[in-house]
Amino acid sequence: MALTSQNGPSNQKQKQGLSFTEYCKGWSVLLYETFFEKISSRHLKSPLPLPPLSDLTIILTGPTSGIGLEVARNLAFSGAHLVMAARNTKAAHDLINQWNHEISYCSDDDEAKQLLDIEVMKLDLLSLQSVVNFAQEWNSRSRPVNVLINNAGILTMGKPQSFSGEDGFETHLQVNHLAPALLTILLLPSLKKGSPSRIVNNSSTGHFLGFVDVDDMNFTSSRRKFSSFKGYSSSKLAQVMFSSILQKMLPAESRISVVCASPGSVRYTNVARDLPRMVQSVLQPLSFFLYTPKEGCRSVLYAATYPQVQDYTESLKAQDSPVCAYINHDCSFGCVSKKAQKLETSIKVWEKTLDMIGLPSDAVDKLLNG
Numbered sequence: 009m010a011l012t013s014q015n016g017p018s019n020q021k022q023k024q025g026l027s028f029t030e031y032c033k034g035w036s037v038l039l040y041e042t043f044f045e046k047i048s049s050r051h052l053k054s055p056l057p058l059p060p061l062s063d064l065t066i067i068l069t070g071p072t073s074g075i076g077l078e079v080a081r082n083l084a085f086s087g088a089h090l091v092m093a094a095r096n097t098k099a100a101h102d103l104i105n106q107w108n109h110e111i112s113y114c115s116d117d118d119e120a121k122q123l124l125d126i127e128v129m130k131l132d133l134l135s136l137q138s139v140v141n142f143a144q145e146w147n148s149r150s151r152p153v154n155v156l157i158n159n160a161g162i163l164t165m166g167k168p169q170s171f172s173g174e175d176g177f178e179t180h181l182q183v184n185h186l187a188p189a190l191l192t193i194l195l196l197p198s199l200k201k202g203s204p205s206r207i208v209n210n211s212s213t214g215h216f217l218g219f220v221d222v223d224d225m226n227f228t229s230s231r232r233k234f235s236s237f238k239g240y241s242s243s244k245l246a247q248v249m250f251s252s253i254l255q256k257m258l259p260a261e262s263r264i265s266v267v268c269a270s271p272g273s274v275r276y277t278n279v280a281r282d283l284p285r286m287v288q289s290v291l292q293p294l295s296f297f298l299y300t301p302k303e304g305c306r307s308v309l310y311a312a313t314y315p316q317v318q319d320y321t322e323s324l325k326a327q328d329s330p331v332c333a334y335i336n337h338d339c340s341f342g343c344v345s346k347k348a349q350k351l352e353t354s355i356k357v358w359e360k361t362l363d364m365i366g367l368p369s370d371a372v373d374k375l376l377n378g
């Protein structure tokens with residue numbers, strides 16, 4: 009499928025950020041989620057009951073802390089073959105040992121005492137080469153992937169702008185968007201083998217406050233002043249826009265779904281570990297309103313395993329929707345931000361992303377058709 013952006017000269021002055029209305033709307037969505045998420049999701053069970061998963065192979069990035077750790081635990085305890093794609097492989101192995109220990113001591117049921125079906129593979133999203141190595145190693149096994157969950161992410165609050173050592177990209181952009189995009193595209197042959205399959209991106213309501221300048225995704229021109237939150241929210245917006253075009257590029261018969269899921273505002277994760285102590289203590293009272301990771305993992309688990317999500321993505325595809333499926337923190341089907349609905353910009357983000365990660369424009373076709 010060919011989608012191309014219009015690159016002709018434009019008389020319109022290019023906007024370099026959000027309008028006042030978009031800014032207010034973004035904050036109101038974020039604050040509403042923060043203060044009312046527990047109320048709006050009181051109908052949801054915690055832990056979320058999962059369908060049987062023993063036939064599924066699921067690759068999960070960032071399984072060693074916060075939301076990812078809870079996603080990993082729930083999937084593994086429900087019988088999935090879980091591949092923990094971790095930067096810190098020792099932490100991942102320690103978790104497996106801990107969980108196996110838990111099972112063998114807490115259960116009287118001999119069947120339940122069977123060891124969990126988990127493996128660990130090294131993946132550092134700050135290195136595109138590490139992503140390529142991961143995908144090559146997995147694809148060389150010729151084994152299917154039923155679900156890929158791009159969960160790993162960073163928000164380096166309070167730190168100066170930084171760039172990935174090997175690749176030179178702004179770190180939020182690389183870890184939250186570019187590297188997961190590369191991983192997703194390179195794993196398409198395995199996702200095709202595991203079809204019907206899903207690509208689930210751990211998104212964020214923060215994308216409502218994002219703005220992608222396609223000519224400066226790295227924040228290196230002087231047009232926009234960098235802040236960690238701008239880097240974070242823009243990377244999350246880029247991820248949603250890229251996902252929307254990916255779902256358009258994938259032929260319906262491939263039955264590979266693309267979903268973005270917002271976990272809500274979640275405390276006790278490491279995502280805010282770089283915030284200065286003083287800011288952390290000021291934010292402390294807020295934690296009363298926030299989800300725990302056990303609650304925050306539910307929308308991702310729902311997106312990854314519930315059958316109605318597949319039906320929903322297929323209906324969006326049939327309607328030629330300009331956006332991919334978006335699941336809210338309370339597991340309802342939601343809507344992406346106005347900015348994320350701009351098809352023309354999404355196509356530009358798609359093209360620019362492929363260029364930055366070194367893939368040709370027909371990468372999807374080539375990988376799906378061998």
Ligand SMILES: NC(=O)c1ccc[n+]([C@@H]2O[C@H](COP(=O)([O-])OP(=O)(O)OC[C@H]3O[C@@H](n4cnc5c(N)ncnc54)[C@H](OP(=O)(O)O)[C@@H]3O)[C@@H](O)[C@H]2O)c1
Pocket residue numbers: 069070071072073074075076094095096099131132133134159160161162183210211212213270271272273274275277278279280
């Ligand atoms: N917490 C929230 O309120 C919230 C809200 C909306 C969206 N989210 C999204 O949820 C996801 C998980 O966040 P969290 O709050 O659970 O944060 P977290 O506790 O910091 O977990 C992040 C995970 O990503 C991994 N990771 C970080 N950099 C990596 C890299 N270069 N290569 C590979 N893995 C890397 C971490 O591995 P290490 O253990 O090695 O550091 C960790 O396992 C993120 O995508 C975040 O944007 C969180």
